[in-house]
Amino acid sequence: MTKFVNGLYKNQALFYKVFLFALTAILIVYLLPKGGKFKYEIPKGKPWQYENLYAPFDFAILKTEEEIQAERQEITRNNTPYFQFDESKLPEIKEQAQSEIELVFTDSILNIHQKQIEEFVNTSLDDLYENGILQESNRLDPDQLVYLRRGNEAFEIPYKRILKLNQVRDVLAQKIENSNLTSLSDGLLEVFFNSVEPNVEFDNELTQRELESKLNNISYTRGNVEQGSRIIAKGEVVEGNKYHILRSLRTEYESQVWSGSSYIWIIVGYSTLVALALLMLLLFIRKYRYDIFENNVKVTFIFFNILFMVMLTTLVVRFNIDYVYVVPLAVLPLTLKAFFDSRLGLFTHVVTVLLLGFIVPNSYEYMFLQIIAGIVTILTVSELYKRANLFISVGEITLVYIISYFAFTIIQEGSIAEIEAEVFLTFLLGGLATLFVQPLIYIYEKIFGLVSDMSLLELSDTNSKLLKEMAEKAPGTFHHSLNVANLAEAAANEINANAMLVRVGALYHDIGKMHNPTYFSENQTSNVNTHDDLDPRESAQIIIEHVIKGIEIGKKNNLPDRVIDFIRTHHGTSTVYFFYKKAKEKDENVPADAFRYPGPIPFSKETAILMMCDGVEAASKSLREPTSGLIDNFVEKIVNKQMEEGQFLNANITFKEIQLIKKILKRKLKNIYHLRVEYPE
Template sequence: MKKFVNNLYKNQALFYKVFLFALTAVLIVYLLPKGGNFKYEIPKGKPWQYENLYAPFDFAVLKTEEEIKQERQAIMNNHTPYFVYDQEIAKAAQTNIAEEVKQVFSDSIYKIRGKKLVDFVNTTLSDIYEYGLLQSNNRLDPSQLIYLRKGNEAYEIPYKKLIKQNGVRELVNAKIEDANLKDFENQLLEVFFNTIEPNVTYDNEFTEKELQSKLSNISYTRGNIEQGSRVIARGEVVEGNKYNILRSLKNEYESQVWSGSNYNWIIFGYSVLVALALLMLLLFIKKYRQDIFENNVKVTFIFFNILFMVILTRIVVNFDINYVYVVPLCILPLTLKAFFDARLGMFTHVITVLLLGFIVPNSYEYMFLQIIAGIVTILTVSELYKRANLFISVGQITLVYIISYFAFTIIQEGNVADVNAEVLLIFLLGGLATLFVQPLIYIYEKIFGMVSDMSLLELSDTNSKLLKELSEKAPGTFHHSLNVANLAEAAANEIHANAMLARVGALYHDIGKMRNPTYFTENQTSAVNSHNELEPKESAQIIIDHVINGIEIGKKHNLPDRVIDFIRTHHGTTTVYYFFMKEKENNEEVEKDDFRYPGPIPFSKETAILMMCDSVEAASKSLKEPTAGVIENFVEKIINKQMEEGQFLNSNITFKEIQVVKKILKRKLKNIFHLRVEYPE
């Protein structure tokens, strides 16, 4: 048991990676659509390149979206609205109108003409309420048919049959004129306006209910294909009805109800493919990015980004499949390039796109567009910390999306007229969303404790609080750091290392000298040397301590670990040679480890460059006659000694690259120490 625990402890990093790999695979498989995948791509407008396809089962042919849309529009245009007829209002008016006539007309007129007047108003009222008096005038065509509901019965009548409230006066006046009752026009109008009330209203609820019922009964299929029938032959062009039949077959194939055993096999298949893709990524990192593979935080960061993109795409697909290109997938290679390098960013992007191919429709088109956009992202984005570069790159990415979409539309539809402006807008939105990469990188830096070029740019500002403090307390060290930064940046550019990281590391590598600045020769402004009063061993310890002090100061000021690595490694495990030899003069049995820096030795190209530049720049101050030959021998001697001591064994830097660094240092030092023309007195 104890042995097992010890093995578990020793291999905890490996077990964590296995756990992370399994967890990511499970979550991605969970997010993938469940069901069978149609094994053929449907290339609209192109010849069918597979073998003859026969229907594996009976299935219905789906109508196109355009056909369904037209059918829905036709139903809505031809739908008959419903109106409600209130019989109680009509009865009440017929009951009260005779009494109203008696009250409006004088007794003398009523006695003489009463019967005729009552008969007239009853007849007119019957005409008004035959189909009803409409409360409000709806904007309908007069000839349009409507349903008029009286109780439980509904009658189909033209809309013009309904009397509108604003047309009552005109109707009554016409009736009065026909009955030769013009002398009693005002009294009769008063009778009608005091008696009649609208009794027909538009039944919006029932009309909508009937409309929805008709819309829900729309058939989404037209015709059936029997099992064994040939769907398409090899070489036939996939267009028109053939395309619809293939689309219907694919839809039916993927939406069938699967049995438990089939479902389990599908999950197994997905798991194998997802695990295989993630395994390829892990193997790539292990083989070509060993430093990243050994850092669990960095591996977690990469897998988190893949999972984040899968989740985001799945959410958008569930919301509306048409907005799938709004997901700014190019953020993935942008982010990984900012923190790592372009090759890892591209490889991870391709793996992610392959996984997303299981989720999105038209997977070939989607993967083609996204891989091309990812390549453009990697090729165009450089120096992400410059805002203009990001905007230019986003514009190029969006342009590539649009051009590719145009090409696919022409292939599939045969003309440019079918280009959808809404899709172009979606590409623009996706491009704008890509600009979110800068705040996202800042968030990642805080969460995962990593550093990007944008943070390095901020740290390279010599007006920052820590560098200003260094310039005030140890001005000689500050000047030395600036010189080393210039040398390191030039050397890093030449061997394609991270020049910004090398420069920032050089600026901060000696901040530990602020604790005891006068014990370092570059800060001594008088002839008095502080080491004269100390033993060589004590002096050596003060010199060595500037590394430890620098690490403490760096952590106190929240410098990123990548920058603190330069402080930790810029002397590697070399010795403070001057004080070692001084002690050796007095004591033959001196312990060399007492004069040795704690290390570790450099473990990246950038930290190796700093060690070379720091040693050469510092020692160059002792050159009395810096001729070209002296400088070349001087640089060779210092760097060769570091190589003999094995200081670059862990830094992944080649002999050829070291020779290039030497060449740069020689050239730079010659420029620094060049002799001016002697002016005549």
Template sequence: MKSFINSLYKNQDLFYKVFLFLLTTFIIVYMFPKGGKFKYEIPKGKPWQYENLYAPFDFAILKAPDELAAEKEEINKTHVPYYDYNAEVVSQVEASLDEQFVRIFPDTLTRRENMRLQDFIQNTFEEIYDAGVLQEIVPLSPDQLVYLREGNEVTEVTYKSIIKQNQLRDFLNRKIDKAQLQNYREELIGLFFDSVKSNVTYNEALTQSDLESRYNQISYTRGNVERGTIIVAKGEVVEGDKLQVLNSLKAEYESQVWSEANYNWVIVGYTLLVFLALLMLMLFIRKYRYDIFQNNIKVTFIFFNVTLMVLLTVLVIRFNVAYVYVVPLCVLPLTIKGFFDSRLGLFTHVITVLLLGFIVPDSYEYMFLQIIAGIVTILTVSELYKRANLFITVGQITLVYIVSYFAFTIIQEGSIYEVEPETFLMFLLGGLATLFVQPLIYAYEKIFGLISDMSLLELSDTNSKLLKELSDKAPGTFHHSLNVANLAEAAANEINANAMLVRVGALYHDIGKMRNPTYFTENQTTSVNSHDELSPKESAEIIIEHVINGIEVAKKRNLPDRVIDFIRTHHGTTTVYYFLKKAMENDQHVNEDDYRYPGPMPFSKETAILMMCDSVEAASRSIKEPTANMIDEFVERIINKQMEDGQFLNSNITFMEIQQVKKVLKRKLKNIYHLRIEYPE
């Protein structure tokens, strides 16, 4: 039992990766639709490349979308809308007309005129409310039939028979002229305008319910295909009815209810395929990015992003498959490249697209578009922290989507008139959504403790609070850090290391010297040396403490761990050689470990570059009258000594790359000292 626990403890990283791998596989398979997958690609307008296809079971032929749309349009044209007729309003208006008549017309009217006016008002009132008065205007043709519902009774009338409020004045004028009551025109119009109210309203709920009921009566199929019937022969062009029959077979195959046994086999199939795809990603990371493979947080980050893209795509497909291209899939390679490198970003993107090919319609077209867009993303984004570059990349991604979709549509339809402009809008929205990568990277930095080029650019600003404090308290150290940063950046560019990262590391590697700045020669402005009053061991302790102090300051100021690594490793496990020799002159039994930096040794190209540049730049200040040969020998001696001490054994830097760094340092130092080649006399 104890040995098992020890084994578990020693291999905890491996067990975690296995758990992460299996968990990701489970989540992705769980999100996938569990229906069958039609095993043929339907080549619209092209010859059938497979063997003769026979119907595996009885199925109905689905109507094409344009057929269904035409039937719905016909229903819309012939559909009769519903209106409600309110009889209570009619009674109120009739009572109001009687009151208004007494108020408007004087008692001096003759009995004949009085009767004539009252008959006109009653007849006009009945004619107005025969079909009712409608306030809102609906764009219907005058002869359109409508249902007028009063209580439980429904009558059918024409739309023009319902008087609209804006037509009331013209209607009254015609009636007054016909009755020859022009002398009373103003009074009659005023009377009706003060009394008449709309009593007909559009019943949207009932109309829509009736419309949906008629939609539901539409048959979505036309005919059946019996089992064993040949659907398409090899070499036959897939178009027209054959295309619709194939699409019907595909829809039936993917929507049929599976037995428990079939369902389980589908799950097994999906699991194996997802397992293989993720295994390829894991093996790629292990073989070509072993430093990432060793870091559980980085591996988790990569698998989390793959799962997130699959989740977003599945959610969009379930909502509306037409919006599948709105998912900003190119955020994935952008993010991976922003934190790691292009090769890993592209490989991760391709694996993710392969996974999504299981669930998207037109999988070949989708995968082609997404892989091409991912390649363009990787090739065009060189400096993600520059906003202009990101906008240019988004524009190029959108253009690639549009051109590829346009080409596919021409191939499939044989005409440019079948291109759907709405799809271009989807590509544009997907491109705009890609701009979300910048706040996403910021969030990932906080969640996973990673660092991107955008954060490195911010940290490289010499006007930052911490670097300003360094320049105030230890100006010599600040100047030394700037020189080291320039040397390290040039060396990193030479061997294709992360130049931005090593520059930032160089700027902050000596911030621990702010605690005791005068104990370091670059900050001593007088002839008084603080070490003269200390023993060699005490002096060495103060010198060594600047590494520990630097780590404390960096953590207090929330510097990223990758920057803190440069503070920890820039002296590796070397000794404070000057004070060690001085101690050995006084005492032959000196413990070298008392004069040794705590380490660790550099464990990456970037930290190795910083160690070389820091040592060379610091030691170069002791050269009194430098010559080209002297600098060459000087650089060789310092770096060779570090190699002999095994300081670069843990870093993945090669001998050839070390030689390239030496050449850069020699050239840069000669430029600093303005040296020329020494010609023989």
């Protein structure tokens, strides 16, 4: 049992990766569509390359979006509007008119014509309000049929039969002219104008409800295809009705909710493909980026980004498939390049796009566009911390999207008439969303404890609190660090290493010397050496302690681990040779381990570069009268000694790269000492 527990403990990192792998695969499969996957690509305008295709089941032929839109417009155009008739108004208006008659006409006129006037007014009002009076014209065709709703019943009448308020005067004038009351026309008109008011209004709510009901009843299909009937033969061109039938079959196939054993087999198929894609990524990381594979936080970060992109794309597809290109997929390679490298960023991007092919329609077109965009992202984005570079790269990525879509549309449609301007807008929105990568990188740094070039740029500022403190407490060490940073940056550029990272590492590698600055020669301002009164072993421990103190100071000031690695490794497991030699003069049997740095030895190109530059720069202060030949021999001696001690065994650096670094160090030191070329006598 103890052996089993110990085995679990020793392999806990591996078990965690297996758990992470399984969890990511399960979540991605859960997000994938719950239907079958149509196994054919539909190449519009091209010959059908597959075998003869027969309908596997009965299915309806879907109308195109254009057909549905045209039908909706036709229904909207021909929709019959509703008008509400208020029946309670007429009795009130008649009562008002009766009062107006008594006010407008004199008693002498009423004594003679009152009965005639009242009868004319009541009859005219009945005629005016037969179909009601409308306040304003709705600019409808006079012959268009409308529904006039009276109570719970609606009657269909021509629109012109509803009297408009501005027509009332003409109608009344005609009625008065046809009566025997023409002499009283002014008074009668005044009675009507003081009484008449609209009693019909447009019923927008009922009209819209009726319109929505009709729109909801639109059939999205036109005809059916019976099981077993041939859809298309091999070699036939995929166009016209054939194309629409194939798309209808694909939609029906993918929308079917599978049950029982079929559903289980589909889940098994999805799980196998997703697991295979993620496994390829893990194997790639293990073979070519083993340091990342060993770091569970970094592996978690990579898998999290894949899952995040799959989840985001799934949500957008379910919301509206037209916005699928708004998802800024280029953020994935940008982020991984910022924290790791281009090769890993591109490989992860390709794996993610392959997984998204299960989710999006027109998967070949989508994958082509996204992979090309990912390649452009990797090739164009350099020095992400420079804002101008990011804007330029986003512009280039958006342009590639547009050009690729343009080309695909021409291939599929045979003309540019079918190009949809709205798609270009989604590409622009996706490009703008890609600019979110900078705040996203900052968030990732805080969550996962990673460091990007943007953080390194901030750390390289010599006005930062920690570097200013070192400049005050240990000015000689600060000057030494600046010189080492310049040498290391030049060397890193020569062999295509991370120059920004090695420069920052060089600036902070000796911060531990702030603890006892006067015990280091570069900070001593007098001829008195504080080590003269100490035992060599004690002096060596003080010197060695600056590495431990540097790590403590770095952690206290929240320096990233990648920067603290330079503090740990810049002396590797070398010995404090000066004091070791001094101790041997007193005792030949003194152990070398007492004078040895704790390590570890450098484990990357950047940490190896710092060790070389630090050793050469520190030792160069001992050169009295440097010449070109002396400097060449001096650099060779320092670096070769480090190699003989095995300090670079764990660093992925080649002999060729070491020779290039030596060359740079020689040239830089000659520039520092202003040496001229030595001509032979």
